[in-house]
Amino acid sequence: MTTANRWDSDPILAVEHLTMRFGGLVAVNDLSFKVGRGDVTALIGPNGAGKTTVFNCITGFYKPTTGMLALKQKGGDTHLLERMADFKVSQIAKVARTFQNIRLFGGMTLLENLLVAQHNPLMMASGMTILGVLGIGGYKVKEREAIDRARYWLDKTGLTARADDPAGDLPYGAQRRLEIARAMCTGPELLCLDEPAAGLNPRESAELNELLLGIRAKEGVSILLIEHDMSVVMEISDHVVVLEYGTKISDGTPADVKADPRVIAAYLGVDDEEVEKVEHQLDVLTGETGQ
Numbered sequence: 001m002t003t004a005n006r007w008d009s010d011p012i013l014a015v016e017h018l019t020m021r022f023g024g025l026v027a028v029n030d031l032s033f034k035v036g037r038g039d040v041t042a043l044i045g046p047n048g049a050g051k052t053t054v055f056n057c058i059t060g061f062y063k064p065t066t067g068m069l070a071l072k073q074k075g076g077d078t079h080l081l082e083r084m085a086d087f088k089v090s091q092i093a094k095v096a097r098t099f100q101n102i103r104l105f106g107g108m109t110l111l112e113n114l115l116v117a118q119h120n121p122l123m124m125a126s127g128m129t130i131l132g133v134l135g136i137g138g139y140k141v142k143e144r145e146a147i148d149r150a151r152y153w154l155d156k157t158g159l160t161a162r163a164d165d166p167a168g169d170l171p172y173g174a175q176r177r178l179e180i181a182r183a184m185c186t187g188p189e190l191l192c193l194d195e196p197a198a199g200l201n202p203r204e205s206a207e208l209n210e211l212l213l214g215i216r217a218k219e220g221v222s223i224l225l226i227e228h229d230m231s232v233v234m235e236i237s238d239h240v241v242v243l244e245y246g247t248k249i250s251d252g253t254p255a256d257v258k259a260d261p262r263v264i265a266a267y268l269g270v271d272d273e274e275v276e277k278v279e280h281q282l283d284v285l286t287g288e289t290g291q
C-alpha cells in the first residue's frame with residue numbers, strides 16, 4: 001500500500017515543463033516536479049546536469065525559455081514565479097536562496113549582514129522619508145523587530161558570540177550558516193540552498209543537518225536543496241529529484257532513488273546491463289544483502 005506523498009497532496013511549488021536554453025545548449029529540458037510543503041527536497045545530479053539553472057529559474061535570476069513555476073503560499077495565494085522579477089520572488093512570493101559560492105558582505109559584521117537582509121521592510125516602515133531617520137512612526141518598532149529577528153537567527157546558527165565580528169573573519173562552515181541565517185531573516189516560505197554542505201567537515205555537516213531539520217520542524221519552512229554530499233541528502237531529505245543532462249531521471253523517496261538503476265548508472269557511469277551487478281556490489285558495501 002502506498003501512502004500519499006506531501007509533494008503530491010500539498011505541493012508548495014509545482015515546476016511544470018520547465019525548459020531553459022542558452023543559445024543551442026538545452027540546460028533544462030521539459031522538467032516537471034513538485035516540492036512538498038514542509039518537506040526537505042533534494043535536487044541531485046552529476047556536474048552540469050542543470051540543477052543551478054533550475055534554482056536560477058525558481059528565484060527569478062533567469063527567465064525560463066518555457067514552462068511554469070507555481071508557488072502556492074500557506075494562505076492560499078499562488079504566484080507564477082516565471083513572471084516575477086527576482087526581488088518580487090523574494091519579497092512577495094517569499095522564496096529565499098543561498099548561493100554555491102558564498103556571497104556575504106565580508107567587511108560588515110554578522111549582525112549588519114542580517115539587518116541588510118531586512119532592508120526592504122525597514123525602508124517601507126520609514127515611509128521612504130526623513131521620519132525613518134528620525135525614528136518617528138512605525139520605524140522604531142520595525143527596527144527593533146529586525147534586530148530581534150537577526151539575534152534569533154544568530155542564536156539558532158550558533159553565531160551569537162561572533163555577532164560584532166566581520167563576516168569575512170568567520171571560518172568557512174560558519175559563513176555557510178550565516179548565509180542560511182540571512183536567508184531566514186527574510187521570512188521565507190521556501191528556502192533554496194545551493195550546495196550548503198560544500199567544503200564542510202563531517203562535524204560541520206552534521207551541525208548543518210541539525211540546523212536544516214530544525215528549520216523544517218520549528219519554522220514550518222519548506223526546503224529545496226542542491227547537494228552533492230549524499231550523506232546529507234539521504235539523512236535529511238523527504239524527497240529526492242535526480243537530473244541528468246537537464247532531464248529528470250528519477251523522483252521519489254531517498255530509498256526509492258537510491259535503488260533506481262538509472263540513478264546508479266548516472267552516478268557511476270556504467271552501462272545498463274552492468275547496473276544489476278553494481279547494485280549488488282553497492283548492497284554488499286552498505287551491508288544490505290540477504291534481507
Ligand SMILES: Nc1ncnc2c1ncn2[C@@H]1O[C@H](COP(=O)(O)OP(=O)(O)OP(=O)(O)O)[C@@H](O)[C@H]1O
Pocket residue numbers: 022025026027045046047048049050051052053054
Ligand atoms: N548563463 C549561462 N550561459 C550559458 N550556459 C550556461 C549558463 N548557465 C549554465 N549553463 C550551462 O548549463 C548547463 C547546466 O549548468 P548548471 O550550472 O545548471 O548545472 P549544475 O547541475 O548546477 O552543475 P554543478 O553541479 O557543476 O554546479 C551546463 O552545461 C552549463 O555550462
